[in-house]
Amino acid sequence: MNTTSTMNKPLADKKALVTGGARGIGAAIVKRLAEDGASVAFTYVSAQSKADELVQEIKSAGGQALAIRADSADAGAVKGAVEEAIQAFGGIDILVNNAGIASLTPYDQFDLEEFDRMVAVNMKAVFVAVQAAGPQMKQGGRVINIGSVAAEFNPFTGNSLYVSTKAAVAGLTRALARDLAPQGVTVNNIQPGLIDTDMNPANGPSASVVNMVPLGRYGRASEIASLVAYIASPEASYITGATLNVDGGGSV
Numbered sequence: 001m002n003t004t005s006t007m008n009k010p011l012a013d014k015k016a017l018v019t020g021g022a023r024g025i026g027a028a029i030v031k032r033l034a035e036d037g038a039s040v041a042f043t044y045v046s047a048q049s050k051a052d053e054l055v056q057e058i059k060s061a062g063g064q065a066l067a068i069r070a071d072s073a074d075a076g077a078v079k080g081a082v083e084e085a086i087q088a089f090g091g092i093d094i095l096v097n098n099a100g101i102a103s104l105t106p107y108d109q110f111d112l113e114e115f116d117r118m119v120a121v122n123m124k125a126v127f128v129a130v131q132a133a134g135p136q137m138k139q140g141g142r143v144i145n146i147g148s149v150a151a152e153f154n155p156f157t158g159n160s161l162y163v164s165t166k167a168a169v170a171g172l173t174r175a176l177a178r179d180l181a182p183q184g185v186t187v188n189n190i191q192p193g194l195i196d197t198d199m200n201p202a203n204g205p206s207a208s209v210v211n212m213v214p215l216g217r218y219g220r221a222s223e224i225a226s227l228v229a230y231i232a233s234p235e236a237s238y239i240t241g242a243t244l245n246v247d248g249g250g251s252v
């Protein structure tokens with residue numbers, strides 16, 4: 001690989017899997033990793049047409065992409081998605097655990113089946129994906145979890161379970177960083193603040209708290225993808241076990 005192509009495409013020859021990659025923050029991450037030269041597989045559960053469009057967009061630009069239907073609430077499906085991505089591209093270098101769900105529901109009305117689903121998607125799936133991908137990852141591999149700054153600062157009522165699952169992601173990140181370090185794989189946690197997506201639209205409940213953000217606005221999904229791209233790159237070789245906030249200062 002020559003120096004110019006390494007500079008333009010820092011992830012050339014890398015193989016990535018992003019969970020929940022058809023829309024929102026996940027789609028921005030998929031696009032950015034592909035722009036940086038990676039072959040990118042991503043999962044979706046409901047957004048099939050968006051998934052198909054994204055694959056076409058990346059392929060039209062000369063990249064490699066693969067959409068895999070896999071419900072993150074189903075551990076077998078998560079494991080299967082990792083195996084399918086490895087099979088398709090011949091390995092895995094970058095795993096981005098992005099799929100997530102949220103619900104602002106009063107604690108005394110929270111349905112316990114929904115409790116189990118949120119724990120399965122936001123937390124258990126992260127562990128299962130690392131269990132499946134970790135042993136296949138080589139020196140320079142990257143696990144990047146998408147937590148939430150809500151784990152540190154939560155301005156909403158009815159958010160206790162979501163906050164707990166994202167705090168668990170931060171804990172998993174720290175402990176898994178030690179587990180994967182001997183094989184030269186880093187594990188980090190990126191915590192978005194208010195990002196304008198279907199989960200958290202700029203005209204939704206968070207509109208009432210955006211004035212608490214020092215930078216005074218919602219973030220863009222591409223602003224999360226920028227940090228993912230950096231952490232995925234060789235530049236970030238000495239960062240592991242870290243939790244990094246991208247929140248316009250909302251947690252200070």
Ligand SMILES: NC(=O)c1ccc[n+]([C@@H]2O[C@H](COP(=O)([O-])OP(=O)(O)OC[C@H]3O[C@@H](n4cnc5c(N)ncnc54)[C@H](OP(=O)(O)O)[C@@H]3O)[C@@H](O)[C@H]2O)c1
Pocket residue numbers: 019020021022023024025026043044045046047048070071072073098099100101102121146147148149150191192193194195196197198199200
């Ligand atoms: N937006 C924010 O302000 C914000 C702030 C902090 C953290 N985050 C975190 O950032 C991540 C992405 O959030 P977002 O704002 O982009 O949310 P979003 O717009 O609601 O998109 C959610 C993504 O997760 C996928 N997903 C949900 N349930 C899934 C399941 N059971 N199996 C597989 N995929 C599933 C969705 O897939 P389909 O498209 O197929 O439904 C979609 O790609 C989440 O982990 C979220 O907690 C977001």
